[in-house]
Amino acid sequence: MMSYTQELILIGILGIVSSIVGLKVSTGYHIVHNEQPQAHGPNFHEFRYIHGGDQFLVGNALPTAGADTSSAPQNPFLLVANPPPAPPMPGRVTCANPPAICTKSAYRSMDGSCNHLERAGLGVPNTKYGRLVTPKYADGISAPTRSVTGNELPSARLVSLVAFGEQDVPDPQFTLHNMQWGQIITHDMSMQAGGTQSKKHPTRCCTDDGRLVGLDIAHKTCFAIIVPPHDPAYSQVGTECLNFVRTLTDRDSNCQYTGGPAEQLTVVTSYMDLSLVYGNSIQQNSDIREFQGGRMIVEERNGAKWLPLSRNVTGDCDAIDPNEVCYRAGDVRVNQNPGLAILQTVLLREHNRIADALAALNPHFDDRTLFQEARKINIAQYQHISYYEWLPIFLGTENMLKNRLIFKAPGGSYVNDYDSNIDPSVLNEHATAAFRYFHSQIEGRLDLLSELRSVLGSLTLSDWFNRPGILEVGDNFDSLTRGHATQPEELTDINFDRQIKHFLFRRNMPFGSDLRSLDIQRNRDHGLASYNDMREFCGLRRAHSWEDFGDLISPKTLDALKSLYDSHEDVDLTVGGSLEAHVAGALAGPTFLCILTEQFYRTRVGDRFFFENGDKITGFTPDQLVELRKASMARLLCDNGNNIASMQPAAFKTISGSNPVVPCTNIPQVDLTKWIDQSAHPSTDHSILFGKK
Numbered sequence: 001m002m003s004y005t006q007e008l009i010l011i012g013i014l015g016i017v018s019s020i021v022g023l024k025v026s027t028g029y030h031i032v033h034n035e036q037p038q039a040h041g042p043n044f045h046e047f048r049y050i051h052g053g054d055q056f057l058v059g060n061a062l063p064t065a066g067a068d069t070s071s072a073p074q075n076p077f078l079l080v081a082n083p084p085p086a087p088p089m090p091g092r093v094t095c096a097n098p099p100a101i102c103t104k105s106a107y108r109s110m111d112g113s114c115n116h117l118e119r120a121g122l123g124v125p126n127t128k129y130g131r132l133v134t135p136k137y138a139d140g141i142s143a144p145t146r147s148v149t150g151n152e153l154p155s156a157r158l159v160s161l162v163a164f165g166e167q168d169v170p171d172p173q174f175t176l177h178n179m180q181w182g183q184i185i186t187h188d189m190s191m192q193a194g195g196t197q198s199k200k201h202p203t204r205c206c207t208d209d210g211r212l213v214g215l216d217i218a219h220k221t222c223f224a225i226i227v228p229p230h231d232p233a234y235s236q237v238g239t240e241c242l243n244f245v246r247t248l249t250d251r252d253s254n255c256q257y258t259g260g261p262a263e264q265l266t267v268v269t270s271y272m273d274l275s276l277v278y279g280n281s282i283q284q285n286s287d288i289r290e291f292q293g294g295r296m297i298v299e300e301r302n303g304a305k306w307l308p309l310s311r312n313v314t315g316d317c318d319a320i321d322p323n324e325v326c327y328r329a330g331d332v333r334v335n336q337n338p339g340l341a342i343l344q345t346v347l348l349r350e351h352n353r354i355a356d357a358l359a360a361l362n363p364h365f366d367d368r369t370l371f372q373e374a375r376k377i378n379i380a381q382y383q384h385i386s387y388y389e390w391l392p393i394f395l396g397t398e399n400m401l402k403n404r405l406i407f408k409a410p411g412g413s414y415v416n417d418y419d420s421n422i423d424p425s426v427l428n429e430h431a432t433a434a435f436r437y438f439h440s441q442i443e444g445r446l447d448l449l450s451e452l453r454s455v456l457g458s459l460t461l462s463d464w465f466n467r468p469g470i471l472e473v474g475d476n477f478d479s480l481t482r483g484h485a486t487q488p489e490e491l492t493d494i495n496f497d498r499q500i501k502h503f504l505f506r507r508n509m510p511f512g513s514d515l516r517s518l519d520i521q522r523n524r525d526h527g528l529a530s531y532n533d534m535r536e537f538c539g540l541r542r543a544h545s546w547e548d549f550g551d552l553i554s555p556k557t558l559d560a561l562k563s564l565y566d567s568h569e570d571v572d573l574t575v576g577g578s579l580e581a582h583v584a585g586a587l588a589g590p591t592f593l594c595i596l597t598e599q600f601y602r603t604r605v606g607d608r609f610f611f612e613n614g615d616k617i618t619g620f621t622p623d624q625l626v627e628l629r630k631a632s633m634a635r636l637l638c639d640n641g642n643n644i645a646s647m648q649p650a651a652f653k654t655i656s657g658s659n660p661v662v663p664c665t666n667i668p669q670v671d672l673t674k675w676i677d678q679s680a681h682p683s684t685d686h687s688i689l690f691g692k693k
C-alpha cells in the first residue's frame with residue numbers, strides 16, 4: 001500500500017462577531033490541507049490544529065486489514081457481524097392515496113397524482129425513490145452497507161475529514177444564487193421520510209453533549225456517526241458521535257412494501273411543480289392559500305409582504321423568543337437558512353404578482369381560475385429558468401442538447417416529448433449522492449450589499465440556521481438578495497465550507513453537525529451501490545484495482561481513499577463521485593453527470609405538464625410560450641425584492657463586463673397580457689396595465 005500522510009491545520013478563532021444588527025457570538029476557524037512528507041506508518045491520519053494560540057499535534061491511527069482493530073472506533077449500532085435482518089415496522093408512514101381513475105385537467109393536482117393518467121400514483125408523496133443499480137445492504141435486505149471484507153466501513157466523519165477539504169475557494173464564475181436555486185430544486189423534488197432535515201431530530205442516538213445513547217434504549221432507526229478520536233473539531237468538546245436517524249422505507253409502510261430489499265420513501269412530489277411553494281396536498285395548500293383573488297397568504301409587516309408565520313415557532317425554528325419570525329410554507333424546510341427563505345419568499349411573491357395581474361386583466365376570473373393560472377405560469381417560469389438558465393451551468397449545454405434535456409426550440413414552438421413510459425420518481429442515487437455534491441458550493445459568509453453593490457456587512461451561516469427573522473430586520477432582505485447575486489459561490493470541488501462541516505445546526509453550541517458526514521452516512525443507510533458499480537452502470541471502465549480509479553481520481557486523492565477503505569470495492573458512491581475530475585463544461589465528473597443527466601431527463605420527459613408541451617388542455621398558446629421563454633432569475637429577483645432596482649441579466653453568473661448590473665427595467669419581462677381571456681374581451685388592449693417596471 002502506498003504511503004499517505006495528511007495534515008490538517010485548524011486555527012481556532014473564537015470571537016465575537018457583531019453583525020450589522022448587533023448580533024451574535026460566532027465561532028469560526030480555519031483548516032488548511034498540506035502535503036507533508038511521510039512521517040508515520042500507513043493509515044496514519046495526523047491532525048494538527050492551533051487553538052487559542054496553542055498548537056496541538058495529534059494522530060489518529062486507523063486499522064489496516066489484518067491489524068489489531070480493538071482500539072479503533074466501532075459503531076455499536078453495527079457491532080453484530082451478521083445481524084439478522086431487522087424486522088419491518090409497518091404503519092409508520094402515511095399511505096399515498098391517489099384516485100382510482102384520472103380525468104384530464106388543465107391543472108396539476110397538488111400531490112402530483114394523475115400526472116400519469118394510467119399510473120395515478122407515480123411521483124406522489126410517500127412513495128419510493130427510484131433506483132438505478134441494485135442496493136448493497138450488508139444483509140441483502142436493509143442493514144447499512146459494510147466493507148466487502150465484512151468489516152465496518154470507515155467512520156463517515158473520518159472520511160469527511162480525510163478525503164474532503166474545507167478550504168475557502170470562491171468560484172470566479174457563479175454566484176450564491178446558483179447554489180441556492182439548487183436547494184430550491186432539491187426541496188421541490190424530494191425529502192427523505194422520517195427526518196426533519198434541519199430541526200433537532202426527536203429520536204436521539206447521541207445525547208445532546210455528543211455521547212452515545214445506550215444500545216438498549218436506542219431506537220431501531222439509530223445509526224449514529226462515530227467521531228474518530230482526536231477529531232480536530234469535536235475532540236475539543238468531547239463529542240463522540242453525531243446524531244443520525246435512518247430514513248423510513250417501504251418496509252415501514254402498510255401500502256408500499258412488495259418484498260425485496262428496502263427502498264427509502266420520499267415525502268414530497270417528485271415533479272418540478274413548486275410543491276415547496278404550494279404544498280404537497282390539498283390540506284397543506286389550504287393552510288397557505290388566501291382563497292381570494294387567486295392569492296397565497298402573505299402577511300404584511302413593516303410595509304412588505306412576507307411568508308405567513310408558523311403556528312409552532314419554537315417547534316419549527318430555533319427561536320429563542322416565541323415571538324420571533326418563523327415561516328410557514330409548502331415545505332417544512334423553509335426556515336433552514338436565509339438564502340433558502342429568500343427564494344421561497346421570492347417565488348411566493350411572484351405567484352401573487354401574477355395572480356394580481358391576471359385579476360386585473362380578467363376581472364371575470366374566479367379565485368380558483370386565478371390561483372391555478374398563476375400557479376401554472378409560476379411553475380412554467382421556474383421550469384424555464386431551471387432547464388435553460390440553471391441546469392446548463394451544471395450539466396453543460398452541449399450535454400443537455402445531445403441528451404434531449406433542452407432544445408433549440410424557436411419562439412413559440414412546442415416540444416412534445418412527454419413519454420408515459422418514463423418513471424418520474426426521483427432516483428436514490430441522485431438525491432442521496434450526486435445532487436448532494438453541490439453542498440460543496442455552500443458559502444459560510446453571507447454578504448449584505450447596497451444597491452451600488454458595496455458591502456454593508458455579513459452574516460455567519462451557522463448563526464442563522466432556522467432563524468429567518470434576520471431577513472425582516474432593516475433592509476436585510478434586499479441586501480442579502482443582492483449579496484447572493486454578487487457574491488461568488490464556493491467552487492464545486494472537494495472542499496466543503498467549515499460552517500457546514502463542523503457547525504451545521506449548532507444552535508448556539510460551540511459545534512454542530514457535519515453535512516458531508518451526513519451525506520456519506522446516508523449513502524450507507526440507503527444501501528447505495530458502490531462507486532465502482534455505478535461507474536460500470538454509467539459505461540465507464542470497472543476498476544479491478546485501486547489504480548484503475550486513476551483515470552478520474554488524482555493520485556493524491558487515491559492515496560487518501562486507500563488509507564481509509566479496505567478495498568477499492570468499498571468506496572461509497574457519494575465519496576468516489578465527488579472526487580472525480582469534472583467533465584469539460586460541467587460541474588461534475590462523468591459518474592455524477594451520468595446520474596444527474598438521467599434524473600433531469602426523467603423529470604422533464606416524465607412530466608405530462610412540462611411547460612414546453614403543446615397539449616391542447618394542459619399546454620400554453622405559442623404566444624404565451626414566447627413570453628415564458630423570457631423568464632429569468634434576474635427578473636424574478638427584480639420583481640420580488642422589496643425595492644431592488646438593478647441586477648445583472650444573468651443572475652447565476654458573477655458580475656462582469658459582459659454581465660454588468662443594469663436597471664431592472666432593461667431586463668426582459670414576461671408579458672402577461674398574452675393571458676387575457678380572448679373569449680371575454682375579444683379586442684381590448686390591456687398592455688397599458690402592464691407596462692414595464
Ligand code: HEM
Nearest residue numbers: 179182183186190191192197337431435436438442518522
Ligand atoms: C445552505 C445550504 C444547504 C444546507 C444547509 C443543506 C443541508 C442539507 C441537510 C441537512 C440535508 C439532509 C442530510 C441528511 O440527513 O441526510 C440535505 C439534503 C439534501 N441536500 Fe442539501 N443543503 C443545502 C444546499 C443544498 C444544495 C445547494 C443542493 C443541491 C444543489 C442540495 C442538495 C441536497 C439533496 C439532494 C438532499 C437530499 C434530499 C432528500 O431528502 O431527498 N442541498 N441538505
